[in-house]
Amino acid sequence: MLLETKSICKYFGGLKAVDDVDFRLEQGRLKSIIGPNGAGKTTFFNLVSGLYAPTHGSILFKDKDISNMSINDRSQLGITKTYQLTHIFPRLTVFENVRLAAQSRHTIFNFWRRAYSLSEVNDKALAVLEHLGLLKVQSRIAAELSHGEKKYLEIGIALATEPEVLLLDEPTAGMSPAETIEATHIISRLAKELSLNIILIEHDMSVVMEISDEIMVLHEGRKLAEGTPNEISANEIVQNVYLGKGASRDA
Template identity: 55%
Template sequence: MGEILKTVKLTKNFGGLSAVQEVNFSIEEGDLQSIIGPNGAGKSTFFKLITGEIKPSSGQILFSDQDITALPQTKISHLGIAVAYQITNIFPMLSVFENVRVAAQSRKTTFNLWSRALAHKELTGETEAILELIGLQEFQNETAANLSHGDRKRLEIGIALATKPKLLLLDEPTAGLSPPETRQTIELIKKIAAGLTIILVEHKMKVVMEVSTKITVLYYGSLLVQGTPDEIRNNEEVRRVYLGGVVC
């Protein structure tokens, strides 16, 4: 197995603010690691650095031992890192089915939809499998704009999965979801975690404690501690700065 992603002294400054400060993070292949921390801790910035959406001020990012620090976002995506957080990944006027299929198709750079009927069939099969996984088969012909917030968040995950990533970043996938929708998303995350390495940013501690193999705590841009859910739950410093003494 081994490490799939590692950051070395990763730093991002915005003017005088160190949003991410000398973070040495690592994740083993097959793990589901959560990143927690108060608002503004640098979690989303950390994700944007990994995907290449923004470039670090200093430090390195290694993906399967390859230095990806200076690579453009599209190259990083082709290497197998996908992220689900921006609702804008969804094409609102396309159907649910088309949204997933377009993402699956984007993976095949030399693919020509019209001349290769077999590949077309394969894409349709992959798309159907993803729709079943995210529980949106019955809405496959629905225009994406008409989906509920919860269904849209799961479609967002489906679009990320369609690119067949090796590493999936999920930024607050249950934000704004009702308890039943949250439960549905937890079950989905557990299912996809069986065959994929995942980094999850999540505020709901119950979700984090239930699904994570490991947890990293960020605090004002710095990595405070990395450990198993039990270690994090029982860590005095974490309780003081983040959990606020709340037992979870």
């Protein structure tokens, strides 16, 4: 098993944001997490990526307990997430945004060398920019990008750290339908080409149904159902709680 959570919980005071969730991600899979607002999806991501420590339960990566590992150590291990609200380096160039992430896999305690002379890092950053169609804007200041481009840059920063497990938090939020389709294709292509293992949070049901291998449904912090896209769309409980209302609105 690549990544596994065992009865993981996160309480904020009396609020059970994530409550007793067992989750398993196998090698080579793309698994989506869906659920209404406030279901605990982002909290679950923050537990896996290391932003929060779990109240109870444990997280295993390749059978090793990483529950108390810091976010930077988990990134070095190969687990990284993108942010729902874009979280970039606004006054640096697009290239530098991605280059910094790529550089994190090298030692930085070399004070005499020029950062831009690390060819390996440069090439890695350029490759990521090419994958995401951001080569044209590489020398622009990140803050000047369009919303869609920022979303891609967000993914680019995560990709440049060469993750094994990539957690994508609503990568298509705020995108137009056309952009969403394009982003969907890019994500599923990346998953295959870079043999990434992806966990995806997404509101757009058409995206989820198209690219997921498996889906987990969260509701009020608890796991409601789990299965293939077909099983989930056939599940009555899920339809009642979520899909019935959600699908018609998102369609």
